Amino acid sequence: MSNALKIIVLFPVFAGTFFPMEGCKNGPPPVMLVRHLLKHDKEQDLGAIAQGSMLHLEKSAEGTATVGEDFKVSLKSKSGDGHGWQCRTPNDPHLLVDAVFETEPAGVVAAGDDLQTIYHLHARAAGKAKIKFALVSTTQPNNAPTETITLEVEVKEASSK
Incomplete structure (x- = not known):
């Protein structure tokens, strides 16, 4: 050599x-x-996040939103594996995450099927927000998360016309 x-x-x-x-x-x-x-697989750039859009996140991401816009974040897990998604930063001053989330499909799901946890977010003030989601054990919530995903959003003022 x-x-x-x-x-x-x-x-x-x-x-x-x-x-x-x-x-x-x-x-x-x-x-x-x-x-x-x-750093090829660390983040994805979402660009401008449109009103009402659904973001299917599989890894950390960043994007921009406008004050007043609402959008959703969907996180995938497997049903019956004893893990569920939690939002670790629900009270950001720039981006509000609703305390209530939904899961799809609704109702009884067979073990091992894909399950989507959907959070509703609202851009409420200009600034930078960093929202962290963690996949945690539902039986041992004090253990370290299995996976974490961070959504970084720059919230901008609505342009006047």
Whole structure:
């Protein structure tokens, strides 16, 4: 193996070891560095969120909304696996998440079928909102979430016409 190739391969490993990273919950520093450099699957850009739209989130996302707009967030889980979605930040000053959510399909669902938890959101003031959803155990709610999804929304004032 040539020296140049060795340097290219080892640089990310040592850079992640010697430079402090954002905590260790996502793996050792070299792994975190590679995840940070690639970032291909971390967020999706939703762009402008339209009035009444339904956002089907499978990973963290960001977008923009206008004051007064209402939209929905749908999060998928499996029925009967003992997990359910919770909103961890319902009282953001810029984006209100209704305390009541709905599930689809309604009624009795066979174990292992897809289940959608739908939250209603209302853009109420200009600013940046960060809403966190967590997939938690319904039998052991104090355990760490199995999955988290963050929705970052920049709420803008309605343009005057």
